[in-house]
Amino acid sequence: MNFKKHQAILEVLFLSVVVYLVHKLVFFLNESSPKFQNFHFSIEVVYGFFFVCSVVILFILIKVKEKNIDNVGYTFLLVTFIKMAVSYAILSPILHSGNPNVKIEKLNFFIIFALFLTIETVVTARILNNKQ
Numbered sequence: 001m002n003f004k005k006h007q008a009i010l011e012v013l014f015l016s017v018v019v020y021l022v023h024k025l026v027f028f029l030n031e032s033s034p035k036f037q038n039f040h041f042s043i044e045v046v047y048g049f050f051f052v053c054s055v056v057i058l059f060i061l062i063k064v065k066e067k068n069i070d071n072v073g074y075t076f077l078l079v080t081f082i083k084m085a086v087s088y089a090i091l092s093p094i095l096h097s098g099n100p101n102v103k104i105e106k107l108n109f110f111i112i113f114a115l116f117l118t119i120e121t122v123v124t125a126r127i128l129n130n131k132q
Contacts, residue, residue, distance in 0.1 A: 008058050008123040015119050016051050023047075023112075039105045040094045046109060049090065050116040053083050057120055065127055076124045080117070087113055 023043055057079045064075045087109075094105050 006062070008062070008127065009055055011123060012051070012054050012058060012119055016047065016054070016116075019115055020047050039108070040097055041090075041105075041109075043108065043112070046112050050087075050112055053086075054116050054120055057083065058123060061124060061127055069128070072124070072128055076120075080120070 020043070027043060057076070060079055061072055061076060065072050091106070091109055094102060094109065
């Protein structure tokens with residue numbers, strides 16, 4: 001694996017692990033609170049899903065950059081839209097659950113979604129700025 005070419009994926013991995021550990025610490029400190037229990041999806045599953053999505057998106061963007069850098073922005077918009085649609089489909093059971101903690105779980109899901117979207121956007125901007 002070419003380190004320079006796939007540096008973006010390593011950055012996503014590092015940032016994901018750091019933020020996951022901070023998030024897990026928040027859950028650990030609030031372990032006794034009933035608001036942080038009985039979620040439909042554990043945070044490990046949500047982080048895993050968004051991490052895999054981010055890696056797939058970055059691999060696609062790297063391949064598109066190799067072929068034609070002018071299409072990277074459009075490709076980013078398309079794959080982000082697809083990720084958003086899949087995320088909504090996954091979030092749907094949470095929205096329709098009878099769980100009393102649904103508000104906390106929706107907020108948790110959205111924060112993780114926004115975090116990974118931010119990371120992907122920053123990395124995509126770096127890819128676009130390196131027109132080598």
